[in-house]
Amino acid sequence: MKYNSAFEIIGPVMVGPSSSHTAGAVRIGRLAREVLGERPTQVRFELMGSFLATYRGHGTDVALLAGVLGLDTADADVRRARDLAHEAGLAYEFAAGRAEHHHPNTVRVVLAGATRATALVASSIGGGKVEVIELDGLHVRFTGERFTLILYHVDEQGFLARVSRLLDERGSNIARLSLERWTKGGDAVTVCEVDQPVPASVLADLRAGIRGVRDIRVVSVL
Amino acid sequence: MSFTSLSQLARQAEDRGLSIARLMMSVEEQQSGLDEDQLMAKMASQFAVMEQAVRKGILEPERSRTGLTGQDAARVHTYLERGASFVPPEPLRAMAYALAVSEVNAAMGRIVATPTAGAAGILPGVLVSLLDSGRYTRDQLVWSLFTAAALGLAIANAACISGAAGGCQAEVGSATAMAAGALVELAGGSPQAAVHAAALALQNSLGLVCDPMAGLVEVPCVTRNGLHAITALAAADMALAGVRSVIPPDEVVDAMRQIGQEMPVSLRETGLGGLAGTPTGRAYRVKVFGEDELLDSGASSGRPQSGLARPCDAASEEQSSARDGRVTGEIQQRL
Incomplete structure (x- = not known):
């Protein structure tokens, strides 16, 4: 829509x-x-x-x-x-x-x-x-209308599962999700729009606790 | 959930025994997590900005930075008070107010995009004139903005609302349709009547091209907003009288979408064809922006845009300030 x-x-x-x-x-x-x-x-x-x-x-x-x-x-x-x-x-x-x-x-x-x-x-x-x-x-x-996480990471099996499990456990609902990669097993980017702002503590856990994450940028609601 | 079709919108409202405005409110509550009071306050603040733009355009008229537009709203307002107009004072006031908001917009003043800035005069034009007439309360008028929003959502999702994508029919056409439908609900008309008012207004705008002179939202955008405020009032009356669009409303919207797709790019907000491409239109472009702008767009000769490969504005400080200085100088000269 x-x-x-x-x-x-x-x-x-x-x-x-x-x-x-x-x-x-x-x-x-x-x-x-x-x-x-x-x-x-x-x-x-x-x-x-x-x-x-x-x-x-x-x-x-x-x-x-x-x-x-x-x-x-x-x-x-x-x-x-x-x-x-x-x-x-x-x-x-x-x-x-x-x-x-x-x-x-x-x-x-x-x-x-x-x-x-x-x-x-x-x-x-x-x-x-x-x-x-x-x-x-x-x-x-x-679009920047929802709270958006941009995850720069390594393309590897289970990455999305780990991210979505962590967000789920911490009470975030994913509204839209896409993963694109430059090469198989190489650099990739995942764009994840969520319904509510993600607290800083969850961002810190994503950064530290998810294997393969290189950087996370946050686009907050326009 | 949102709205993608006018007929579905009317059906949903009627099935639930709601007005379109009330249906929009319940959907907005669900999606935003805000309650009715909060959403009414938010919409009232949009209405306040609309009203401020009307007052500014009538009471403190100023010319746009190019000098192309401005002060016509005040002109019409003075004229209507003489009482000798063909159009009765109330719709003429709506026209003056629509001109006012569009003039404020052209002068880079604050407005509410309804649904776009280029068409921002029409809804405030009709609604603020009704506020001044005393026929409706502010609260009723704020509610009617939810009707307008629902109609606009259905059109925007099924077709488009940008002049670059669909021509002026997508902007001013959509705004006129939104205003017509909102007026019908204000007057107590059914959801069916409201969507038909929207369809009647929209079909009267089909094919309207976006051909702003020099690419500015000024000529013919400002006067077009004024005239379409009256179209919105007339379409509402037509639907309230019981007239229905023979072509179903959704098919009218789809026709608008298709016409937009078939419209040449020179007539979709590129400032190249139509009124922008007339000798006067082209001369103004040169006058306002200088010769080098013509290389940016290939506008003067109708060449394909081969000149576009060059950078259009390398912003070394001295270059940009030199250019701005010259443009300002030219505008002052004209004034």
């Missing part, structure tokens, strides 16, 4: 002018920031389709940047994002991306901080709603 809540249709509250090209773009920027999980110092946006054709008219550029800076869709400072990025020491670049077969409002965000880097492709599908469709080159799907 694309849309579930009344407040996705009567909302979001946002600064104009476009829900898909401004509010959605802010949300994509925020998602990228949360996936990175540390203060970003460098970002490159590759705009595709309608994002590319109309980014300046809709303020898509400042909106994406505002999101990476952690601003909200209703923040009056969205339009000042270029200045804010400068103040925050965030180097940014906008480029044309290849459209491929994505939704017309799509952007690839390549983001780096002091110790980490990540790249994601996300689409703004209308009304401010967004969806990540690619993470570090793997096809995944998540």
